[in-house]
Amino acid sequence: MGKIxxxxxxxxxxxxxxxxLEYVDWRADAIYIYCSYESNTIYGDCFFEITKKVVKKHQLNDIKGKEEGFEYDVSEERQRGLLDIISEDIEKIYTLCMKYGKDMPTEMKLVYDVKKNSLKADYCYENLWTDSETKLGLDICEEWFEEVKKKEEERVYVA
Incomplete structure (x- = not known):
């Protein structure tokens, strides 16, 4: 049977x-991937939870409690390569949706729990920033980052 x-x-x-996972050398507790496709504009980014800290891709070496002596490669070239692949995959999803006559999500929020090997996805099909004069996909991703970071800080504080 062929793929569907x-x-x-x-x-x-x-x-x-x-x-x-490759970008963080398989050293993350959770991965958050933001994908946006509105008005033929692609935006993709990611951030990570490592040792109960939520950080952006360029902040990985700022984490307290990470393995001593270990340094993440957060060079601009590596970050660009990461985002290029995410964008390519968003484009592939768009092409796939068009081929099969499916609606393309305007937003995908993917959360991968590394320990449980489990992926959760939330999809939106409404324009979130196209009609705004002040917001872009970047802004919505930043809001999600702050929301996740705040929840994690509250969880750690309560524990």
């Missing part, structure tokens, strides 16, 4: 998770 729409869709999401 859902197989390809899942494959592209898994590829995003895989490149993010």
């Amino acid at each position: 729409f859902e197989d390809y869709f899942s494959e592209y999401q898994a590829d995003m998770v895989s490149i993010c």
Whole structure:
């Protein structure tokens, strides 16, 4: 039996998770991937939870409690490569949706729990920033980052 729409869709999401895992040398507790496709504009980014700290891709070496002596490669070249692959996968998902006559999500929020090997995804099909004069995909991703970071800080504080 050949692959169906859902197989390809899942494959592209898994590829995003895989490149993010590679980026952090498989040393993350959770990976958060933000994907946006509105008005033929792609925006993708990611951030990570490592040792109960939520950090952006360029902040990995700022984490207290990470393995002593270990340094993440957060060079601009590596970050650009990571984002290029995420963007390519978003483009592949768009092409897939068009091929199968499916609606393309305007937003995908993917959360991968590394320890549980589990992926949760939230999809939105409404324009979130196209009609705004002040917001871009970057802004919405930043809001999500701050929301996740605040929840993690509250969880750590309560524990």
